[in-house]
Amino acid sequence: MLQTISKKRKIQSMFFRNLMRICGWGCAAIAFSICAYILVRGVGELSFGFVFSKPSYIKETIGILPDLLNTIYLVVAALALVVPLGVGAAIYLCEYSRNAKMSALIEHAAEILSGIPSIIYGLVGMLFFCQFLGLKTSLAAGVLTMVIMNLPGMIRSAQESLKTVPVSLKEGAYALGAGKWKVIRSIVLPACLPGVCTGMILCCGRMVGESAALLFTAGFAHSINGFVQALQTSGATLSVALYVYAKEQGNFDAAFGIAAILIILVLAINLLSGWIQKRFGTLD
Amino acid sequence: MQTNPYPIPSKTELVAGSQKSSKPKRKSDQIEKAVEIIFFLIGMICVALVLLISIYLIAAGLPAIQKIGLIPFLTGTTWKPGAAVPEFGILPFILSSVYGMAGALIVGVPIGILAALYLAKGAKGKTKKVLSALIQLLAGIPSVVYGLVGMLVIVPAVRSIFHLSDGACLFSAIIVLSIMILPTVISMSLGAIESLPKAQEEGSLALGATSEETLIKVVLPAASDGIAAAVVLGAGRVIGEAVAVMMVAGNASNMPGLFESVRFLTTAVSSEMSYASGLQLQALFSIALVLFAFIMMLNVLLNHILKGKKGAC
Amino acid sequence: MLTARNANYDSGCIHVENLNLWYSESHALKDICLNVPRGSITALIGPSGCGKSTFLRTLNRMHDQNELVRIEGDVRYQNQNIFDPHIDVSALRKEIGMVFQTPNPFKMSIYDNVAYGPKIQGIRKREQLDSIVIQALKDAFLYDEVADRLDQSASALSGGQKQRLCIARALAANPKVILMDEPTSALDPVSTHKVEELILSLKEKYTIVIVTHNMQQAARISDYTAFFLNGSLVEFSRTKEMFENAKDERTQNYISGRFG
Numbered sequence: 001m002l003q004t005i006s007k008k009r010k011i012q013s014m015f016f017r018n019l020m021r022i023c024g025w026g027c028a029a030i031a032f033s034i035c036a037y038i039l040v041r042g043v044g045e046l047s048f049g050f051v052f053s054k055p056s057y058i059k060e061t062i063g064i065l066p067d068l069l070n071t072i073y074l075v076v077a078a079l080a081l082v083v084p085l086g087v088g089a090a091i092y093l094c095e096y097s098r099n100a101k102m103s104a105l106i107e108h109a110a111e112i113l114s115g116i117p118s119i120i121y122g123l124v125g126m127l128f129f130c131q132f133l134g135l136k137t138s139l140a141a142g143v144l145t146m147v148i149m150n151l152p153g154m155i156r157s158a159q160e161s162l163k164t165v166p167v168s169l170k171e172g173a174y175a176l177g178a179g180k181w182k183v184i185r186s187i188v189l190p191a192c193l194p195g196v197c198t199g200m201i202l203c204c205g206r207m208v209g210e211s212a213a214l215l216f217t218a219g220f221a222h223s224i225n226g227f228v229q230a231l232q233t234s235g236a237t238l239s240v241a242l243y244v245y246a247k248e249q250g251n252f253d254a255a256f257g258i259a260a261i262l263i264i265l266v267l268a269i270n271l272l273s274g275w276i277q278k279r280f281g282t283l284d
Numbered sequence: 285m286q287t288n289p290y291p292i293p294s295k296t297e298l299v300a301g302s303q304k305s306s307k308p309k310r311k312s313d314q315i316e317k318a319v320e321i322i323f324f325l326i327g328m329i330c331v332a333l334v335l336l337i338s339i340y341l342i343a344a345g346l347p348a349i350q351k352i353g354l355i356p357f358l359t360g361t362t363w364k365p366g367a368a369v370p371e372f373g374i375l376p377f378i379l380s381s382v383y384g385m386a387g388a389l390i391v392g393v394p395i396g397i398l399a400a401l402y403l404a405k406g407a408k409g410k411t412k413k414v415l416s417a418l419i420q421l422l423a424g425i426p427s428v429v430y431g432l433v434g435m436l437v438i439v440p441a442v443r444s445i446f447h448l449s450d451g452a453c454l455f456s457a458i459i460v461l462s463i464m465i466l467p468t469v470i471s472m473s474l475g476a477i478e479s480l481p482k483a484q485e486e487g488s489l490a491l492g493a494t495s496e497e498t499l500i501k502v503v504l505p506a507a508s509d510g511i512a513a514a515v516v517l518g519a520g521r522v523i524g525e526a527v528a529v530m531m532v533a534g535n536a537s538n539m540p541g542l543f544e545s546v547r548f549l550t551t552a553v554s555s556e557m558s559y560a561s562g563l564q565l566q567a568l569f570s571i572a573l574v575l576f577a578f579i580m581m582l583n584v585l586l587n588h589i590l591k592g593k594k595g596a597c
Numbered sequence: 598m599l600t601a602r603n604a605n606y607d608s609g610c611i612h613v614e615n616l617n618l619w620y621s622e623s624h625a626l627k628d629i630c631l632n633v634p635r636g637s638i639t640a641l642i643g644p645s646g647c648g649k650s651t652f653l654r655t656l657n658r659m660h661d662q663n664e665l666v667r668i669e670g671d672v673r674y675q676n677q678n679i680f681d682p683h684i685d686v687s688a689l690r691k692e693i694g695m696v697f698q699t700p701n702p703f704k705m706s707i708y709d710n711v712a713y714g715p716k717i718q719g720i721r722k723r724e725q726l727d728s729i730v731i732q733a734l735k736d737a738f739l740y741d742e743v744a745d746r747l748d749q750s751a752s753a754l755s756g757g758q759k760q761r762l763c764i765a766r767a768l769a770a771n772p773k774v775i776l777m778d779e780p781t782s783a784l785d786p787v788s789t790h791k792v793e794e795l796i797l798s799l800k801e802k803y804t805i806v807i808v809t810h811n812m813q814q815a816a817r818i819s820d821y822t823a824f825f826l827n828g829s830l831v832e833f834s835r836t837k838e839m840f841e842n843a844k845d846e847r848t849q850n851y852i853s854g855r856f857g
Contacts, residue, residue, distance in 0.1 A: 005494070009494065009497070012496070013494040013495075014496075016496040016499070016500065017496050019398055020401050020402035020406050021402055021406060022398075023395045023396075023398035023402060024406065026395065026399070027395065027399045027415075027418070027419055027470065028415045028418035030422065030463055031418040031419060031421045031422040031425075034422075034425060034433055035421065035425075037433065038432075038433070085326055088323055088326035089326050089329065089330060092327035093327060095323075096320055096323050096327075102327075105331060106331060108587075109331040109333070109334045110330045111583070112334050112580070112583055113333060113337075115517075115579055116524070116576070117523070117525070117575065117579060119524065119550045119553055120337070120341070120572055120579075121337075122554075123341075123344075123553065123557075124336075124337050124340050128336070128340060148333055151333070152330065155330070179312055179315075181315060181319040208426070209424070209425070209426025209427065209429075210426070211426070211427065211428045212427075212526040212527045212550075212554065215554065216558075239426050239428045242432065243428045243431070243527055243531075246428075246431070246432050246531065247435075247531055252432075255432055256432070259428075262426055262428075262429055263429065266421065266424040266425060270417070270421055270424055
């Protein structure tokens with residue numbers, strides 16, 4: 001008859017197996033409870049007046065429309081800059097660079113950038129954009145800071161999808177006598193679109209959630225402005241407003257309302273990026 | 285910096301470029317050259333930014349260090365910028381950051397690695413999908429939301445469990461931070477574990493080891509480089525986190541103790557930035573420089589680990 | 598438990614009855630019936646994709662990790678169905694060892710590689726481990742080559758040495774049966790020769806089942822040969838018989854090199 005393994009080994013293995021299971025489920029439970037807690041406390045705050053008005057000191061009401069608009073302005077403006085720059089840098093790395101050292105230098109720089117804490121971005125953004133370039137504390141300075149912060153991530157996403165463009169496709173185009181730039185425009189760029197979309201969505205998530213870097217660059221005013229006006233003046237995004245309400249003013253109801261919106265946005269972003277990956281993810 | 289990356293050639297140029305006569309050919313070559321230079325410049329933006337940030341931080345941070353003196357600045361235990369005789373010692377901030385990092389890693393890393401092992405080898409099918417989706421969610425939650433939850437759930441809980449007058453302390457910060465590094469540790473470790481070739485694992489199983497024994501004795505050692513990288517990245521995230529720490533750590537410039545209200549390097553910068561001026565403001569920049577030095581050290585460490593990994597393959 | 602068939606259990610070591618295996622939707626093994634004779638070398642041959650490796654990996658339940666695999670039928674070892682839920686798969690694999698196609702030593706020292714199995718089984722005493730390791734290395738014809746560097750990493754060994762180390766590692770776990778999945782396909786001719794000699798020398802103490810794509814190898818070292826084609830067992834007989842006078846036309850064609 002076959003023997004069984006010793007009781008000690010059995011118990012050890014079972015212990016470890018359950019430890020793994022507890023940790024795995026524990027992490028998931030933490031994620032679930034944070035989201036559930038925020039949504040339960042916050043969704044009740046989301047009245048029409050809360051979302052679509054501005055704060056009034058006279059009526060003592062809180063409205064987050066300015067913050068919502070500022071967030072949209074910030075994300076749109078920053079994406080408009082970071083997408084071409086990120087894709088461009090990725091194209092240089094994947095298609096043009098023949099010098100391995102140069103590529104390594106750029107990739108290394110991008111790695112360093114992605115490791116720098118947001119508070120330092122906030123500080124340098126304040127020194128460079130607000131003071132040196134004279135933008136003052138304004139949404140524009142915040143936008144530029146966000147561009148720097150999100151550039152490495154954008155390059156990474158674009159690079160990954162560029163790598164999936166089949167060489168045969170490019171060679172076919174070259175064989176037809178197309179120049180490099182033409183091949184890039186007509187073959188490479190369309191093929192990496194899904195990756196760039198994923199990258200954009202991830203950038204959106206980071207920008208919507210960012211607060212430390214924006215406190216000192218974009219400021220925390222709550223006034224409703226048009227796009228151009230907003231870029232020139234101080235304005236809080238949702239996350240910054242949440243920080244200010246919770247930490248400086250102790251207004252937790254408003255904070256939870258904003259937090260609920262943020263969580264809903266994060267959920268939407270996760271679902272969307274998951275969908276894009278599923279839809280376009282594996283080309284092969 | 286805002287060069288247009290896609291200069292669209294006019295129609296005539298395109299038509300000319302596709303013709304085979306020699307003169308327009310040169311023109312299309314020029315376009316190619318110009319495009320390449322533009323892409324090169326865009327590529328170099330990252331390098332320029334790293335230089336810009338380093339130079340700005342050094343330029344802004346050095347004056348205060350010169351005035352205060354490097355040793356008193358780094359080893360001074362008192363931070364009283366507003367006193368009649370101001371003192372600028374940032375040792376409390378450095379130690380708080382280091383303790384916070386150590387604590388968060390001690391709590392978060394084992395849990396993260398075990399969770400990654402469970403995702404890689406234990407959980408199957410639907411369970412795995414649900415768990416990874418939830419953990420991915422953890423990565424997307426903004427730090428200010430972590431701060432809010434910490435402020436309203438963890439801080440009161442710590443206060444009542446340990447009978448403190450105020451629960452905003454290093455301990456609360458460690459708990460919040462260890463949750464915040466979980467997604468980083470889990471996804472990096474998971475990647476390292478899943479990229480391992482199956483051969484060694486099968487070899488161990490075929491010798492009669494249980495799958496758990498195989499995980500501990502063969503899989504974890506083989507994935508150790510990737511896991512080390514995960515730990516360093518997690519450390520970077522802890523050292524650099526400002527907002528969540530600001531909301532749960534109490535923010536007094538004490539020397540660190542587990543239940544003391546503390547200030548990290550990051551929160552030292554942000555808490556006085558809005559009103560500081562003169563030497564105090566310069567000293568805040570110096571703190572940022574110290575923080576930057578920490579991050580760069582972690583970067584070097586990370587590269588060292590990853591390079592070792594490449595060499596082994 | 599299923600009723601025992603009237604097969605002769607004394608001369609057989611592993612009894613396979615009506616084994617079917619599905620890999621996802623594809624039917625990879627079809628109604629395999631086979632008795633692996635004790636104390637002999639059984640070769641599994643057939644064109645690639647015929648299921649011979651899949652079959653081999655069924656014998657020590659290496660498909661357990663794979664959710665896509667579904668198995669029906671009976672594999673009996675020591676009169677127990679190895680798929681019985683009471684069977685401890687680790688204990689089964691301790692009895693039925695395995696050597697893989699590509700040498701897969703652990704990233705540890707040579708000594709620790711060989712001591713891995715005994716250590717797992719709870720042997721802690723240094724002298725006992727030493728004697729097991731040395732004996733296993735000697736049995737695997739490797740001891741003389743590595744005696745002075747047992748504490749060095751196994752990754753410095755040559756391919757053939759690595760494979761013999763893997764065989765030593767399997768021997769140290771004290772198995773009764775050793776399954777070998779094309780153990781020489783990644784090796785050069787000289788190393789292949791050494792490993793073949795080693796396999797022949799092991800026959801006295803162990804029952805060996807070896808998958809090979811090399812028919813000369815099957816003819817050289819095996820006592821019995823099983824020919825697989827498209828997931829079915831076409832023919833199973835003494836090696837000499839099969840190579841001189843195969844009953845089935847497909848076997849003849851394969852052996853004479855007309856396909857595969």
